[in-house]
Amino acid sequence: MEGKETVFVVSDSVGETADLVVKAVATQFNGGFVEVKRNAFVADFADIDDVLVMAKDVPSIIAYTIVIPSLKEYLDKRAEEEGLATVDLLNPLMTAFSKTFNKNPKNQPKLMRQLDDSYFRKIEAIEFAVKYDDGRDPRGLLRADIVLIGVSRTSKTPLSMYLAHKGFKVANVPLVPEVAPPEELYQIPRSRCVGLIISPDKLNSIRKERLKNLGLTSEANYASFERILEELEYAEKIMKRIGCPVINVSNKAIEETADSILKILKR
Incomplete structure (x- = not known):
């Protein structure tokens, strides 16, 4: 696998959250060495397949903020099959919210954007x-x-x-x-x-x-x-x-x- 180290940011919304987190982490490793490619508004399995094809060609990590369960499950499954590293940036915190506050997430994309627009x-x-x-x-x-x-x-x-x-x-x-x-x-x-x-x-x-x-x-x-x-x-x-x-x-x-x-x- 050749090419520049790349982090593919994948989101069913704008992808700003994942983008910021990835860049914050990258700065701890002299961030200029890694390329960040944002893939926003992922809406179906075909969009995910496109990312996987690109990710296989370079040393890569797929960092994602996907709240639609079917898309998240598909990405996890296909990435594992291809031997690609993935990081779910939302699920650990969402799980903690659910367990601690006894509430269920809406699992709807673009809610943060709606809050930003309102603000x-x-x-x-x-x-x-x-x-x-x-x-x-x-x-x-x-x-x-x-x-x-x-x-x-x-x-x-x-x-x-x-x-x-x-x-x-x-x-x-x-x-x-x-x-x-x-x-x-x-x-x-x-x-x-x-x-x-x-x-x-x-x-x-x-x-x-x-x-x-x-x-x-x-x-x-x-x-x-x-x-x-x-x-x-x-x-x-x-x-x-x-x-x-x-x-x-x-x-x-x-x-x-x-x-x-x-x-x-x-x-």
């Missing part, structure tokens, strides 16, 4: 929510899964972040009588826009507390009933013009409001 979607959504918070860049409205609109202190930002952690790209726009809403707000489907309203009393209480925390007098125009009523009336006109669904957040926790928003989206 990166969440990170992307969080970055989106930060970038397009408080109407900073109207162009984000056209790319958002959800657009929240409402007067100041209707929990737009906390809701945006909460929904972002669930993987939704959320932008929000404050409605202020002196500032016309961006034109993009009228270009998005109304089903993707949600208006947030609140009772004047509740908003007055929240804004007074906000001013107190900032060290300002509670008599400021920001917390006056006259100003609050003006803002709420203006916001209601905008929401009616758009024709979007509206949620009263007066006595709702963030989680409750988010749940209502997601139900609206499903409809």
Whole structure:
């Protein structure tokens, strides 16, 4: 058997796990001497046979992460018949999981990839929510899964972040009588826009507390009933013009409001 020492990484998924483990081990042996060949998304016996043919031609090890029982059994059997060395990188730990935690594995490939995809979607959504918070860049409205609109202190930002952690790209726009809403707000489907309203009393209480925390007098125009009523009336006109669904957040926790928003989206 001639040729460069080779480790064939075989997986019924992407093969990243096995690839990393093999390279980590190889570094303990001055890793540059070994060639790593990844064979991903192995789906049937023919795919395994192809690897075995290549492995017979060089000094080799087959390191695999295969969770489909029939493929694993076939690889073990055929490799033994051909006198090839194999290492199952998952089964010892899966067996320990089963025995210790008394649970059965799903034996489904690509589950790790699904977790990774979910994680990166969440990170992307969080970055989106930060970038397009408080109407900073109207162009984000056209790319958002959800657009929240409402007067100041209707929990737009906390809701945006909460929904972002669930993987939704959320932008929000404050409605202020002196500032016309961006034109993009009228270009998005109304089903993707949600208006947030609140009772004047509740908003007055929240804004007074906000001013107190900032060290300002509670008599400021920001917390006056006259100003609050003006803002709420203006916001209601905008929401009616758009024709979007509206949620009263007066006595709702963030989680409750988010749940209502997601139900609206499903409809």
